[in-house]
Amino acid sequence: MARPTNVRSRRKLINPVFHLQTKEEDDSQLTKGIIKIVRRTGQLNLSGRSLANVPERMFTMYELTDEDTAKYIDFNKEPEEENWWQFKPLTYLDLSSNVLQEIPGQIGMFEDLTVLNLQDNNITSLPPEIGKLTKLTKLNLSHNKINLLPKEFYNLIELQVLSMAHNNLEKLSKHFGDLVMLQQLDLSHNVLTKLPSGMGFLVRLTEINLSHNKLIELPPDLVNLRGLLKLDVTHNDLVYLPKMEELTKLQFLYAQHNNIEEIPDFEGCTHLQQIYFGNNYIKEVSAEFCENMSNLKILELRDNKIETIPNEIAMLQHLIRLDLTNNDLTDLPHSLGLLAHLQNLQVEGNKLKKIRADIIKGGTIRILKHLKEKLDSEEYENIPKASSNVAHEPKTFPDRYTMKHSRALNLTMKQLTTVPDEVFEEAKTAEVTIVDLCKNKFPSVPGGLKLIAENLTELNLSMNSLTEIPEFISECSKLKYFDVGNNLLSNLPDCLSALISLRELVLSTNRFSSVPQCVYSMVGLEILLASDNKITEIDVEGLQNLKRIATLDLTNNNISQIPPQLGNMTQLRSVELKGNCFRQPRYAILDQGTASVLSYLRDKIPK
Known part of the structure; x- marks a missing residue:
């Protein structure tokens, strides 16, 4: 017989061997001491207590009994200190890392909640009363088994941060666009095949994580998210990405492990700093792409089908890392040697014929030095200068x-x-x-x-x-x-x-x-x-x-x-x-x- 381990798993699976706490045991977790702290601070943390049910005492903890009244009154205190009746309403509730299967409808009574953490449970659905928590600004539902959101969920119009990673979501309602205050959204590790068109109304979004789903396309109105800084669509089934030209503030794009065949139009995305396109089916890096990416620092194109790199790659003067591992390259442009800022160049897994193996083994600096030595004056003159694509000089020092x-x-x-x-x-x-x-x-x-x-x-x-x-x-x-x-x-x-x-x-x-x-x-x-x-x-x-x-x-x-x-x-x-x-x-x-x-x-x- 295997010796039992002392390590408690973060994910708790329900099975006949596992002992679920009774309601009485769950209630006992909410002690009088904890209730007193809740009344004073408006915060309740019951994370990691193996709760199978939300303690029923939680819904009566603001009710005073005669015993409570007698305990709280202290005639030895100064009058101004006898504020025992002025309880703070519950604004923070953490029920994460338990084994809860459902959330009772009474949760709707806590209308002052601004933060609710239910991650790492076994919740399969949410009660309609969740829609009464209209002051919520942060909601974490990740690592559960939710496959559908009730229509009342979309009443949470003050939500700013929403995490629903690692669930079983198959689709989202068109009313998702009603959550107009959202700034950060994590829908990763679900089974979504498409997104509702209303996503374009979420104009305050700065970060979206859609990785590890089954998306075959992105809604066209996604380009309306002009405040977006970070977009993650890795591990999906995307064949193409829409034009990104409206996403003028986008800085980070993660699109590895898809079926993308060509790099989209990034004209206007002058703030892009990092692009990841590894493990796709891209065949070409266009000159137009290089001309528009003057501030790019990291370009990851490993495990694609790229055959050539244009001379215009020299326009990426801010480039620090370039990963071309496992493509179909037979040569590298000499203009790469002009990228003095480049610190990491990966070209393994290609069939480079015009560069000796010992040069490649010498690392980035050796390769760049070799390419620069091979660059003749005629080639240099024909390479477009990055400055010609810049409309105006930026300020020397940021404000x-x-x-x-x-x-x-x-x-x-x-x-x-x-x-x-x-x-x-x-x-x-x-x-x-x-x-x-x-x-x-x-x-x-x-x-x-x-x-x-x-x-x-x-x-x-x-x-x-x-x-x-x-x-x-x-x-x-x-x-x-x-x-x-x-x-x-x-x-x-x-x-x-x-x-x-x-x-x-x-x-x-x-x-x-x-x-x-x-x-x-x-x-x-x-x-x-x-x-x-x-x-x-x-x-x-x-x-x-x-x-x-x-x-x-x-x-x-x-x-x-x-x-x-x-x-x-x-x-x-x-x-x-x-x-x-x-x-x-x-x-x-x-x-x-x-x-x-x-x-x-x-x-x-x-x-």
Whole structure:
């Protein structure tokens, strides 16, 4: 007989072996102490209590008995403190992570509710009385078994955030468009085959997640959502996408794992930063597409049928990552070498005939350098310049409203050498957490950055002329991503060891002769990229302090020997060592992947 586990599953399945609590047991969860807190705060949290039924006491907890009255009156208190009768109405209710199968109609009595969390239960339907909760602004119904919404549901016209992910929804009413205050909508992991045309009325939407459904098309009026920032339609059956030209604020588009045959018209979508079209049937990247995507940073086109890339790809001057893995490419345009901002180019799984295998194995920088060397003057003259497609020059520094909306200070590719302190003062007021200063000409890190150091989670200083990193960066205690690649650095200050929340550190393309010692104290580090430096050895003892390290890139350095003890770091999922001068392991072993490399190294450890 299997030994019972102590781990409680997040999803609780009802079966004859599972002991469902009785109504009396469910009622006992709502103690007098909890009721007193509810009356005082207007908030009730009964999450994760194995409730099979909503406690009946919940619907009478605002009724006072004689015993309650006597208990609450205290003649020793000052008169103004005897506010025992002034209870706050219930505004927050959390019944998530239980085994509820239904919600009783009495839920409609809590007409002051603004937040209701019912996720992770076994609810199959909602009562009509749900429509009485007209003050609801946030409703979470994800991870249930709901297949149909009652018509009264569409009375919730104040809803701003609605999550119905992981249910059994087959269709939505045309009245869904009545929820005009919606800003975030998650309908992922259902069985929807189409969306109602009324979706176009939800003009306040900024995020929609429609992934993992069975959609074969999107409603044409979806393009009316001019405030939309993020659209996710991955894992559906879409053959095409409608013209996106009206979605002028769209920044993120996820459309992987569909049946899409061509890239839609993005003219006017000048704010698009990330596009994901992997695992489709796209055959072509048009010149018109490249001309309209001047601000694109990530373009993912892996696992398609693309045969050629146009020279106009050079117009994507902000591009950081381009994934062309597993297509039908036989050559790459030389103009790719002009994308100085490109940090990650993936071309594996193609039949490239005009580029040597050792160049491809050398990584992104090696490929781009090769392509740029092959670019002759005639080709260069025939490549359209990105600036010709820009109607006007953007402001050098974003205003407070822009930063407040995005929580980011983005100053990429502005040829800056300094930033006024006033900009960082505005950023502090806007509660900025992300700063991107890459692709400029900074000789030193702007001192004003110290004003927002304690709030930063991402900092990109790559592609400048930095020779040192100031010590105040150690005050960025919340920093998770730090990129100083493509500078003139040879060391980092020891005090950066305080960055224990850091998950990803990019040191690539600098002048480091070794990985700085402070790095080995960044205990939260998961990704360390240090390619294209002058590193001569691998400090395994230091790396072993990084218990979470999963990705290590030491490509194109001066490493002459790989310590066998590196093989014991089995938590590594990706190790890149190509482009160094060691003899062992051979490239044939490196090509077999990280697991093979680590296994080979372990076998070399002296016994």
